[in-house]
């Protein structure tokens with residue numbers, strides 16, 4: 001079934017014609033995501049439970065005979081170009097580095113790429129905790145693979161790993177694997193339980209009586225990357241301090257709550273609290289999967305609430321804006337639970353809601369959130385969608 005030949009693709013095809021002349025031959029997509037639960041666990045070898053969004057980054061493209069890449073970004077209204085034989089970080093044009101990084105990662109995997117002409121656009125809000133970067137990486141991965149005639153040669157988990165490598169090594173952001181993995185492998189009406197150590201994954205059906213509402217705080221996330229790296233370092237410190245008494249552990253994933261409590265005295269207070277979040281969050285993810293499978297949405301909501309509280313009080317990655325958003329969401333009848341989603345410090349919160357109460361929740365957010373923050377939010381009502389895709393475009 002063709003899913004990518006819709007209005008957005010038609011518009012991109014028109015833009016392509018204007019910029020490059022003629023018609024593109026492929027369309028590719030990488031999905032945005034919202035994480036239901038399992039925050040700051042992926043880089044601790046733990047568990048996450050995200051869903052892919054309909055919102056995506058999309059490329060239309062045509063292979064070239066040489067190794068030049070020519071791009072036009074619709075949102076930035078900007079052209080960019082690079083040579084596959086001369087990849088170098090371009091500080092003045094941040095978006096192009098995700099695409100260059102992806103090209104480098106694929107070639108390091110032994111895939112010989114060909115140049116492309118491409119127009120792309122995205123409707124995943126940027127820098128909002130919904131993984132617009134991962135969507136860009138994954139969409140460009142499929143664009144390059146299609147142009148090189150290599151669609152299907154890499155597994156989904158491998159593509160996700162290569163995209164993570166692009167972000168870690170070329171872009172210079174030390175993220176975990178969650179965003180790229182769900183952007184690639186998400187499935188309509190399902191959440192994905194990902195074991196971030198083994199990269200095994202399980203599709204978890206979303207119950208029909210559960211809807212998702214995302215509230216975008218539109219608050220700045222200026223401290224996000226330095227604080228993210230600090231949290232990672234604190235987790236590593238925790239593992240290093242616990243290893244002498246728990247020699248079998250490689251990551252916080254291997255530590256139980258009982259073990260953490262037993263050895264609390266070995267850890268500085270800040271490190272103990274960060275570890276307590278990660279260890280309890282891993283447990284909450286597995287409990288959430290069990291509750292979803294049992295159709296116990298009240299329990300899922302309680303676990304989401306507990307996740308937010310732990311992120312706020314132990315991991316210190318919430319913010320007044322996120323707390324106000326979550327408060328507005330929880331005030332609505334029909335809300336099972338609400339929490340910040342993504343790295344935190346700003347960006348979005350997600351709520352699990354009884355179907356039929358989505359609009360009431362949006363109304364409550366627009367009523368309460370601006371009063372608390374002086375910021376006008378955005379609200380997205382959403383469902384779990386398919387992850388990445390690529391299709392050949394038929395010539396008209």
Ligand code: GLA
Nearest residue numbers: 039040175176177178342343
């Ligand atoms: C960002 C990172 C992910 C993950 C989350 C926090 O989205 O890119 O890898 O660590 O933060 O759960």
